[in-house]
Amino acid sequence: MNLSKRRIPFQPSPLSVVKCMVELASPQPGDKIIDLGAGDGRIPICFALKYDDIQCYGIEISSDLVDLARKRVGKLGLSSRVKIVKGDLFKVDLSKFDIITMYLTPYAIKRLLPSLITALSTGSKIISHDFKIPGLSPVKQIVIDSKHKLYLYSSDSIPRNLDNLENSSSLLLKYSRSL
Secondary structure, three states: OOHHHHOOOOOOOOHHHHHHHHHHHOOOOOOEEEEEOOOOOHHHHHHHHHOOOOEEEEEEOOHHHHHHHHHHHHHOOOOOOEEEEEOOHHHOOHHHOOEEEEOOOHHHHHHHHHHHHHHHHOOOEEEEEOOOOOOOOOOEEEEEOOOEEEEEEOHHHOOHHHHOHHHHHHHHHHHHHOO
16 A cells, blocks of 8 residues: 555645534534544644533544644643544544544545444544545535535434445445555
8 A cells, every 4th residue: 555645635625625624524512523633733722712511532642743733732721621532533532423524535534434323323523624525425515715615424324225324334335446
């Protein structure tokens, strides 16, 4: 496997996109939000600054970015509501979160597909910046500054035939083989 295909580059979402992401998510009191590939922590930080009754998490594999994000969280006094975790986003149980945000490569999204479908089936909302989730239909799509797109997914995004385990397994197998 080509290493460059597996890496997820740090490309921060512009603040205009992050603000739209926060609005689009419309979290409810008590919601748990996670940003996959949190980078400098801007997405969980923006959620926490706007909503004081939610818990925000970011997962990031780069030690330097985790340190930067944690410093920003501490400086803003958000340590009780924003947790930045050093870890592998492919190993997180996404079904524990109400809102999942991501700005990932199409390869990473395909690799996460089984976890994303599980999260959606438990009621989570997913917001993807610029890249669609293969095989799913967004319930809402918006364009920001004529160059960025946000895709909102919910349980309504899961094709009806995925209610049948056999069809679900074949879709997941199809995408896992293409990795």
